[in-house]
Amino acid sequence: MWNKPNGCIIELPGSRANGANVRVEEITEYLDLEGEQLYCVHHLVEKPRAQIVLAGPFASERSSGYIPWVRWARFLATEGFHATRFDYRGVGESTGQFREMSFSTWVDDILAVARRTRNLCPGCPLVLHGIGLGGLLVAHAFRSIGDALLMWSAPQSGADILRDALKRQLAVNFGQEEQAAGPRNYNDFVAELEAGKGLEVEGYRWSNRLWKEASTFALTEMGPGRSGATPNTGKPWKHVALNQSHFPLISGAGTWLALSLNPVLRKVALNPDFQVFFGENARWISDAISG
């Protein structure tokens, strides 16, 4: 059962040489998935060249990079692509308890969104695209579906994501005036998770299942800065390594912003101009689906 989608038409400045505005239909909806509501936003254009499913970063990284991520989806629409963003179950606007979710459930989310997206434009090439954790997950989903794969700074494994998040939580804890009771260092965190106890990290309740699954999700032979084609099917893929110039899309941006005492005084990027970067990636997608 789908919730009734809501939509509107917006006009976005065209990125093509003629500079004409592009009419984009933005539809928000919930997909019913195993009793939970999966939040999706579709950016649709007439006669799309391809469909792109955008898989976002790990939960605690979602909010800091949200503005450029949305801008990227709209940019893709102006380039003639259907772009679909979504929130993983247990995260953001999707329902579900985070502590009950894990990497495998989020791969299922990607597959569900991809199937929904395919229904919007049957026969269109489908590109899977992810940033951070999303990159790792789409790489797994790519074994089942998709015609091309684009990753931005996917970690080598899920364990890397969790390890970085634990370190950030330590940094935040250290800045608190009063240290809360409970785990006080990295080893304490790991011990809690290994013992099967839940752990609150950056506002999300981690489970032992999440911790255990993390190391089983690994990126093999698709390291950052590389591109190629899958050995069996010859489908194109590319892995872009983000750097400081891509702030706030990079990992840890949220913690930096939260710990920074004076964002009101520093020049902190809110809506940086990524037109060149977006253009490069859109061109790769265009070449990948036409090749």
Place this chain on the structure above:
Amino acid sequence: MREVTQVEVEGSRLVGTLHWSTPGQRQQPDVASLRGKIGILHGSVGWLPRSSRGDMAAHMADFTAELGYPSFRFDMPGLGDSPGDLPADVLPLFELVQEGGHVRFFSALQTELIRRYELSGLILLGHCGSATTAVYCVAPKPPKEIHGLILLEPAFVWRRAPGAPSRGLQMGRASVRGWLAGFAAGKKVVSAYLKIKALGQRLRGGRAPADANKRFLACLKSLLTNRVPLLVITAPPHRKLNYFDYVRFLQRGRTVDTLDYIQIEGTDHAFLAGNGAQRLFAEVQKWLSNRFPIERNEAETGIVPSRMVSNSDKVEVHSMSSRIAVV
């Protein structure tokens, strides 16, 4: 349950989420099911999407909906999923909000939601910048459809205020405080500094600091004078730049029993640290039950709000007097 919704106000399309509770049912709400209820309109935080950090705002709206108050969260223009323009950097956005740049959207939202869902009224809930927006929207006296305000971490300095310290001095102070906060003894120094600063303020005859948001102060005062039900919840101030406690500043002499001011120890601005969210929800539930109780059939809901917070939950709250003085 959640439903996405979009509202066109003031020439902008705002994307939002409606939270409601109809136990045993999974259909979308219709007007009849929400008619006559008091809704809660949640404002967003800073530049964040409407779910906020740790999805705290989404969980809170689920919570208040379960209590029987249909709850709404919207992204302001350019933020989250709402189309619109934004400045390149954070500071201009902060200043836009501090100067009331979101007021017309938030006010128009209130009118539209009350009309569309035939609500009896709204409680406005703001966090950080949206708390400022909420206060501006309804001061000096809200329309009868606005029943009260919940303000989370409403403290805000106005960097460009006349007489504010120079940018260099502000950055210098912030840098020193940031360095001090990096070790245990330094944190004590910062706390002591804030206490001395507050004492100095009182000795100076209680004048607000030069960079205080005077408009916000005046609007807050008018709401207290007009006895608008207010719940103000804050976190400890130790990491805040040029922190100024607006509510405590207004606490001089007289008391107002329509104000409840709570400081939750051991948490942070986002109420994520130290189980802050759960303690925050408990305080909100208590206030709603006291101020705006809902007559509900327990068999209908299966939930009695007063039992949602068990006695074993330790709400380590340093509560100031619920009566506050107004100058």
